[in-house]
Amino acid sequence: MLHLLLILSGVTLGMAMPLPDYYSYSTAVGDGSGTEYSTAYDGRVTGIRVWEYNNAYIRGIQLRYDGNWTTPVCTSYGNPLEMTLRDNESFIQVSGKYYYGYxxxxxxxxxxxxxxxxxxxxxxxxxxxxxxDGSQLRFLSGRQNGNGITSIGAHWAVY
Structure with missing residues (x-):
């Protein structure tokens, strides 16, 4: 039995180590009322659209994966502000402000x-x-109440 354990331990030491886990999650902020949402989709994030309510809170968000736009989160009422990524460009930071519900x-x-x-x-x-290092935005998740985004978190990974 001891001989078998020595052989197995030698095999384990000789095997290639798995790659480190390159996934991380930025914990959601906001009060979190309403219905859960996720923008998760196949492909690489290549664009973003954001709707706001009269220069106030965020009403809706939509991500583009490769050439496909996801269903808007919450509402797509009004004119969105939009950014399309260039070749070899990715989102590496999401920041902002939250207060009482939105x-x-x-x-x-x-x-x-x-x-x-x-x-x-x-x-x-x-x-x-x-x-x-090398990770980029993969999707957003959180909650929305039909009027606006009430919480948001970011999911990151190497693509």
Whole structure:
């Protein structure tokens, strides 16, 4: 039996180690009332649309994966502000402000230093970014109440 354990331990030591886990999650902020949402979809995030309510809170969010837009989260009423990524560009930071029930401001920053900022700079600040080098935004999740986004979290991974 001891001989078998020595052989098995030698095999384990000689095997290649698995790659580290490159997934991370930026814990959701906001009061979290309403219905859960997720923008998870196949492919790489290549664009973002954001709707706001009269220069105040965020009403809706939509991500584009490769060439496909997801269903808008919450509402798509009004004209969105939009950013489309360039080749070899990714979202590497999501920040903003939240206060009493809504996400008031959101800003997406790319690996090339470009940004899209939407909403009113009011409330408590948040700053999301991946914990692993080379990771990028994969999807957003949180809650919405039909009038606006009430909480938001970011999921990151190497693509």
């Amino acid at each position: 996400i008031y401001e959101i800003m997406f920053v790319t690996s090339r230093g470009r940004s899209l900022k939407v909403g009113l700079s009011y409330g408590n600040s948040f700053n999301f970014y991946p914990t692993n």
